[in-house]
Amino acid sequence: MVIHYKCANCGDDMAFDSETGMLACQSCGRQDHIDQISENLKTVVFSDDEAKEYHCENCGAALITEAETAATTCSFCGAGVVLQDRLSGVLAPAKVIPFKISKEEAMSAFKKWCKNGLLTPRGFMSADRVKGITGMYVPFWLYDVSGQAEVEAVATKVKRYTKGDYEYTETKYYEVYRDIDLSYVKVPIDASEKMDDNIMDKLEPFPYDQLKDFKTPYLAGYIAEKYNYDDQELFPRVQSKIKPFIDSYISSTISGYSSVTYRRKDIDTTKVRSDYVLLPVWMVYYDYDKTEHTFAMNGQTGKIVGKPPISYSKAAAWFGGIAGTSFITLKIVSLLMGGGLW
Structure with a gap:
């Protein structure tokens, strides 16, 4: 079943607004409190682990999704849709931390972060090669x-x-x-096969005081994944x-x-x-020197992690200036550039 939120005033699409924390219509400005939207995700049991076809209730287009997709956007009309059968039964999350940082804020912060790179190539610092930025709810287990x-x-x-x-x-x-x-309480482990475990670990900590009881409107307008690994598999x-x-x-x-x-x-x-939760992450895909670089941003705190390219000439000059010795291993530089706050 596809859940698609329509504005009761004008009929346009509604999506979660990270600034107000409500379901909002961009056309007429209507805002609905998520706690007042009723739903029941416990009655449907998900069993299909293959790619599946849904139909957008907005334009009728076919949506072909991977087995892990729980929320997405229609490629034809752009409507945000939630796939209920992938968020129900044992796959229903207990909690969610909603996005606090909007797409525009995330893009601005990423560009600023790029320009602050002391050892990145000059062309990379322009931050004008962003191929895409995606707001994604990543599945985690909290232990x-x-x-x-x-x-x-x-x-x-x-x-x-x-x-x-x-x-x-x-x-x-x-x-x-x-x-x-x-x-130990609330030890987070990401449960998505697609996500890099090292990147997800470096995005911590998330503000767990912002955990909300899960409701599907939080996902409207974003992409969400269901877990690939259960809590027993990840306990090691x-x-x-x-x-x-x-x-x-x-x-x-x-x-x-x-x-x-x-x-x-x-x-x-x-x-x-152990609780199954969804945590907010902005994924940024950046094209530089014919190579795609992937960065991630904590959707609540703004912390950015990833490994930008290193300018060999800048690194040699910088280390030469502060140490007066031969060039130090670039691997150390890469570790130092692995993440930062904005």
């Missing part, structure tokens, strides 16, 4: 995790001192034991993601020693709950 860490270690305290003509080193050994309860990524934080916390509880050698570090993490 609440509880865990326990049991640690055994040997720690030392080393004291050096001089007495008379002799230098002494005194080493004391300590048996260390820790039994730590851990908990959660464990890998929080492991550095757990290790850091364990280390913080064993301080004041000269050295610490771990004999045993058992970490057990358990999923307490």
Whole structure:
């Protein structure tokens, strides 16, 4: 079933307005509060995983979509449509963070970000090669995790001192034991096969205080994807993601020693709950030097991530100027240019 929002005043298409947070008509200015729009997404069960044909209720054109598409726009009349059967049953998101940044604001911010690039080629900084900018709701799982860490270690305290003509080193050994309860809330993992996991991770954090109960009008005028991986499949990524934080916390509880050698570090993490949510991302496709570069922007905070091309001459001059040494590996530069705020 195709959901298409029409203005009750003039009959024109309506779409979600990121500035007001309401469903808006660009023709007559009518605005409808999303909370007052009734819908029921729990009654239909989705089972078709192949490309499927829908028909636009606005112009009658056929919409051929991939299995992952949950919201799109008609290629013929431009109407924003939501595909209800791909947002129902077990595929119904629990929450959504609506877009706060409009398409015009996103484009302006991206151009500014390009021009601020210290090491990008001069032609790239003009930011006039944007092939497309797409507002997309990306599927994520948010996990609440509880865990326990049991640690055994040997720690030392080393004291050096001089007495008379002799230098002494005194080493004391300590048996260390820790039994730590851990908990993490709203750990985000993107669930789309198409999206680059590294880019999605760098877009964090999202403002989770802006989470809303999911309603389809939030998707009107944007593209949305349904998840490719369920919460069980992605839980190993959660464990890998929080492991550095757990290790850091364990280390913080064993301080004041000269050295610490771990004999045993058992970490057990358990999923307490997981929620399927849609998070707002602007995808920008930029053509430079016959190569397409992909950038992403957090649709709430404006944080931009991506790897722009590097000017070898600029990089060499910059590092030569601040270090006075030979040229430093461009890989480091690429990491430094991987993301920023506007």
